[in-house]
Amino acid sequence: MLTLSLRSFGVRKLRVALTLIAVALGVALISGTYILTDTINRSFDTIFTTAAKGVDVSITPRDAIDDATQDGIAVTTIPASFLAEVERQPGVAKAVGTIDTANVALFTADGDRIGGSGGAPTQLSSDTPPPFSAITYEEGRAPTGMGEMAVLEQTAESEGLKIGDRLKVVGAGPQTELELVGIARFGGVSSIGGFTLIVTSLEQAQALADQPDAYSSILVAADPDVTPGELRDRLRQLPSPTPVNVRTGQQQADQNTADIREALGFLTTALLVFAGIALFVGAFIIFNTFSITVAQRMREFALLRTLGASRRQVMGQVIFEGLIIGLVGSILGLLLGLALAPGLRGLFNAIGADLPSEGTVVEPRTIIVSLVVGTLVTLASGLAPAIRATRVPPVAALREGAVLPRGRGARFITPSGAILALGGVAALAAGLFGGAGIELVGLGAGLVFIGTALLSPKLVPPLAGAIGRMFPGVVGRLARENSVRQPGRTAVTASALVVGVTLVAFVSIFAQGLKATIAEAVDTAARPGTLIVQNTAMGVPLPAAVAGGLERVDGVTSVASVRFSVSRVEGVGRTAVTSVSPTLPDVFDTRWAQGDNELLRDLGRDHAVVTDRWADDHGVEVGDELALTTPTNERLRLRVTGITDDDSGLFAPVTVSNELAQEAFGERQDAIVFAGTSPDEEAAVKARVDRLLEQQFPLAEALTVQEFKDQQAGQVNQILALFYVLLSLSVIVSLFGIVNTLVLSIYERTRELGMLRAIGTSRRQVRRMIRYEAVITALIGATMGIVLGLVFGVAVTVALEDEGLVLSIPVGQLVVLLVLGGLAGVLAAIAPARRASRLDVLQSLAYE
Amino acid sequence: MTNAPIVSATDLVRRYGEGEAAVTALAGVTVAFAQGEYAAIMGPSGSGKSTLMHCLAGLDRPTSGSVVVDGVELAHLDDRRLTALRRDKIGFIFQAFNLLPVLTAEENILLPLSIAGRRPDREWFEQLVATVGLGDRLDHRPSELSGGQQQRVAVARALVSRPAVVFADEPTGNLDSKASADVLELLRTSVDELGQTVIMVTHDQDAADVADRIVTLTDGRIVEDRRTQAAVA
Ligand SMILES: Nc1ncnc2c1ncn2[C@@H]1O[C@H](COP(=O)(O)OP(=O)(O)O)[C@@H](O)[C@H]1O
Numbered sequence A: 001m002l003t004l005s006l007r008s009f010g011v012r013k014l015r016v017a018l019t020l021i022a023v024a025l026g027v028a029l030i031s032g033t034y035i036l037t038d039t040i041n042r043s044f045d046t047i048f049t050t051a052a053k054g055v056d057v058s059i060t061p062r063d064a065i066d067d068a069t070q071d072g073i074a075v076t077t078i079p080a081s082f083l084a085e086v087e088r089q090p091g092v093a094k095a096v097g098t099i100d101t102a103n104v105a106l107f108t109a110d111g112d113r114i115g116g117s118g119g120a121p122t123q124l125s126s127d128t129p130p131p132f133s134a135i136t137y138e139e140g141r142a143p144t145g146m147g148e149m150a151v152l153e154q155t156a157e158s159e160g161l162k163i164g165d166r167l168k169v170v171g172a173g174p175q176t177e178l179e180l181v182g183i184a185r186f187g188g189v190s191s192i193g194g195f196t197l198i199v200t201s202l203e204q205a206q207a208l209a210d211q212p213d214a215y216s217s218i219l220v221a222a223d224p225d226v227t228p229g230e231l232r233d234r235l236r237q238l239p240s241p242t243p244v245n246v247r248t249g250q251q252q253a254d255q256n257t258a259d260i261r262e263a264l265g266f267l268t269t270a271l272l273v274f275a276g277i278a279l280f281v282g283a284f285i286i287f288n289t290f291s292i293t294v295a296q297r298m299r300e301f302a303l304l305r306t307l308g309a310s311r312r313q314v315m316g317q318v319i320f321e322g323l324i325i326g327l328v329g330s331i332l333g334l335l336l337g338l339a340l341a342p343g344l345r346g347l348f349n350a351i352g353a354d355l356p357s358e359g360t361v362v363e364p365r366t367i368i369v370s371l372v373v374g375t376l377v378t379l380a381s382g383l384a385p386a387i388r389a390t391r392v393p394p395v396a397a398l399r400e401g402a403v404l405p406r407g408r409g410a411r412f413i414t415p416s417g418a419i420l421a422l423g424g425v426a427a428l429a430a431g432l433f434g435g436a437g438i439e440l441v442g443l444g445a446g447l448v449f450i451g452t453a454l455l456s457p458k459l460v461p462p463l464a465g466a467i468g469r470m471f472p473g474v475v476g477r478l479a480r481e482n483s484v485r486q487p488g489r490t491a492v493t494a495s496a497l498v499v500g501v502t503l504v505a506f507v508s509i510f511a512q513g514l515k516a517t518i519a520e521a522v523d524t525a526a527r528p529g530t531l532i533v534q535n536t537a538m539g540v541p542l543p544a545a546v547a548g549g550l551e552r553v554d555g556v557t558s559v560a561s562v563r564f565s566v567s568r569v570e571g572v573g574r575t576a577v578t579s580v581s582p583t584l585p586d587v588f589d590t591r592w593a594q595g596d597n598e599l600l601r602d603l604g605r606d607h608a609v610v611t612d613r614w615a616d617d618h619g620v621e622v623g624d625e626l627a628l629t630t631p632t633n634e635r636l637r638l639r640v641t642g643i644t645d646d647d648s649g650l651f652a653p654v655t656v657s658n659e660l661a662q663e664a665f666g667e668r669q670d671a672i673v674f675a676g677t678s679p680d681e682e683a684a685v686k687a688r689v690d691r692l693l694e695q696q697f698p699l700a701e702a703l704t705v706q707e708f709k710d711q712q713a714g715q716v717n718q719i720l721a722l723f724y725v726l727l728s729l730s731v732i733v734s735l736f737g738i739v740n741t742l743v744l745s746i747y748e749r750t751r752e753l754g755m756l757r758a759i760g761t762s763r764r765q766v767r768r769m770i771r772y773e774a775v776i777t778a779l780i781g782a783t784m785g786i787v788l789g790l791v792f793g794v795a796v797t798v799a800l801e802d803e804g805l806v807l808s809i810p811v812g813q814l815v816v817l818l819v820l821g822g823l824a825g826v827l828a829a830i831a832p833a834r835r836a837s838r839l840d841v842l843q844s845l846a847y848e
Numbered sequence B: 001m002t003n004a005p006i007v008s009a010t011d012l013v014r015r016y017g018e019g020e021a022a023v024t025a026l027a028g029v030t031v032a033f034a035q036g037e038y039a040a041i042m043g044p045s046g047s048g049k050s051t052l053m054h055c056l057a058g059l060d061r062p063t064s065g066s067v068v069v070d071g072v073e074l075a076h077l078d079d080r081r082l083t084a085l086r087r088d089k090i091g092f093i094f095q096a097f098n099l100l101p102v103l104t105a106e107e108n109i110l111l112p113l114s115i116a117g118r119r120p121d122r123e124w125f126e127q128l129v130a131t132v133g134l135g136d137r138l139d140h141r142p143s144e145l146s147g148g149q150q151q152r153v154a155v156a157r158a159l160v161s162r163p164a165v166v167f168a169d170e171p172t173g174n175l176d177s178k179a180s181a182d183v184l185e186l187l188r189t190s191v192d193e194l195g196q197t198v199i200m201v202t203h204d205q206d207a208a209d210v211a212d213r214i215v216t217l218t219d220g221r222i223v224e225d226r227r228t229q230a231a232v233a
């Protein structure tokens, strides 16, 4: 049996190759994802561990909410006075404070920004003098005193910086010109992804960060006779003015790695979902290929049966072939994943998520999961065709043109498709509108999809008829007829494409809705003429001086700022907090479920407003008291005076005054500043604002309402592009499905093609016929996918209407998607069409 | 019956393979067929009948020698021109019918014209359909037709473009005797009444006897070339 299987692989080289590709592509995405994320994790692990060398104990600030840090940067700081306390402890050989901040930008002497505004962040870190060695110097020396700095090797290289160059650095404090005295490494590496790292002495860093008496962390080296653990325990006893975490150097490195791992967990999951989708698409193709080859090899099986092979043996052979194809395909996929991992990384670089990845890490888990999943999917997809193979009656070997008996379940396909689709719609509706949860939405979408796939053999003939009408002449007619000859086969081939197209259509509808929602929310909320000022580095706040500066600009009628913080609300837990200036209503029109804009003017120290959704979820009403703990461990009782109904995303669940945020939350910096102008003066005022920002706050940028909307839409588009690229992988897999089906049906129709050629059909005409067939199949898939995508998109949008999501259908994009679907067909047809047109006429005619 | 030849071959040699294993299917055949002739090519299995037909019909290229169809020397034609020549000047009838299962009988008959992008001559089509006797079966698919009916569709298809010559390779090989007689009769009619030239490969003596002339091959050579009773009659 083994030799027979291998023998028949030899005969069916091309078919086997195409099936292998379908398995391999899906598996490649899985292994590529694992390899990439493992490599990134390992790189961070190495960097942090190396950086922690010499650090016996590390003291980091802890907010009173919990241990959370944001983006690896401490939420708050440690008062400088605490360092002196630490130094005095027995067993402490050396202790230094550090400054680490992302609120910084680097410019050349001519004022050109280094390390871009979007994308990867810039960070300022103070030097770590011996025995600490997080930062080491490859060239030059460590910056000391004022006026000196160092950058990472990678930055120096890519920007062409040399020792002795003069650069400008802007942080929270005044802009400063520094001399480059060192080229550094961090944690032993020349670059941490796309990070731009600026290293200065501690005093210089404190000046740049405008943090004269606070540190981001304290590093401690122990005396030789004290272990890190002992020293840690000793330092934990030390009362500190603000909450701190005291960890050994190794613990801190592990903690940093764990934080990164957690942050990247989302990435891993997202990538694996896309891999799963591609593999699911692959399953359709494997199923189709096995079905077709089983049908084509009916006589072979029948012959085996006449020669005395049992049904079990025939089935065994088909399953065995599935096993081999699955295993080989998975191994190929695993190898392909090695090549794909850097590509995926490039993808994330392209949207600014530049991450370090040194070397290539292939964990045993990667190999096991890839091989097991790939093989199982192949086996599962090949099972139904294998069972059908056993039904071949031995007499079929003797009869020409006998057809494979229909499976016993065949007549249930259409009814069960209908039931699944309807059940899916019901689940979808229950999930979306009945509040039954997101799981039901996913289940419903899956059921609708499978139901549609089962129904699709019935949909293929009318769709093919309608689409095929585009293609003229007898060639078009033949293509149309050929595509409905085996509606089931065309349906499965098209369904593979449906998966990708549905998701692309859905995502583009959802994103379009999102953009429309943002635009609408911004338009209704921001008063005409309002300028929006924010940090060019995303998520980094602005020094309070920006708002002060804006107030003095001629033509600015009102300035309001918004800050973000967190709290622990009694009975609820960690809750995000927004704080606003009393002037916010001048520039920003909030929608209210209860109350009005004036409430924001007198939030004072005792009032808060909450969002309607949060109020609903936690049963909070106007007049209730909220008991909350701030990051600086203050306990507050605030009375709820109003409930917002806001779609702009500006309001976190709880909103307080800036005054309170500053005093009780320690939040001194603004996330966004609004500057009101009278609309007819907007342009002139903006020019003045731009000049002020350029001179004094180069980190900040002012945007008009329109520019802000465009920027937000740009961010949505960037994510959208990432989705498209990842989904395109499953579309590519489905293209192989079209190629596969075409090749197999050409093989079946060899004699017909020979006859057509004999009676004078040109090679071009043959190619065109195959191309039309592919385009018809592809367009069937694209049409069904777009319709399903529309259904899902509209359903989800309607369900999220309460959240303010607006339905906006990107008609142009959907048309483009349809056209691309057709082009995909053309692409898939190239090789099969060439093959068909090159068939030797005489051999084809003699073919049996 | 002394018209100029419509198909002629001179010193036709066709060898398959190289060196030791080479097989000579045609070992120097010179033959000519006149317009309006009904010729049968006979001979034992493996004697080169099909090979001769394929070379004459532009489906295969001879190793040496020349073939002229309707005044055109085939050796000079590239694949594109050869295909066009087959389309415009040659009709084919195969042993295995070779109809397209997805097309109706009528569409199958009109296929050569459709491929050429030519409008069918309705009158000629009607006459053809009447001759082959398929009037009420025109919108049936091949799977709904008997073998004899299918082969009659194939005959009509071969004649529809009024080719210079119709080649038939064992056209009755898959038919019972009644259906065979019908098809042979049909070919006879096409020669007598429609003025068609037909060259038919067969190893059935009865089938050959319907023809005007019988060319007999053995081992790739013509060993006999004679007129039949039918021609004399
Ligand atoms: N494609 C081919 N390759 C090799 N030998 C061939 C090929 N076609 C025919 N032959 C050989 O050429 C000879 C003549 O074949 P053919 O013309 O088919 O004979 P017939 O039709 O009279 O039975 C035979 O010996 C056959 O084996």
Ligand SMILES: [Mg+2]
Pocket (backbone or CB within 6 Å): B049, B050, B051
């Ligand atoms: Mg023969």
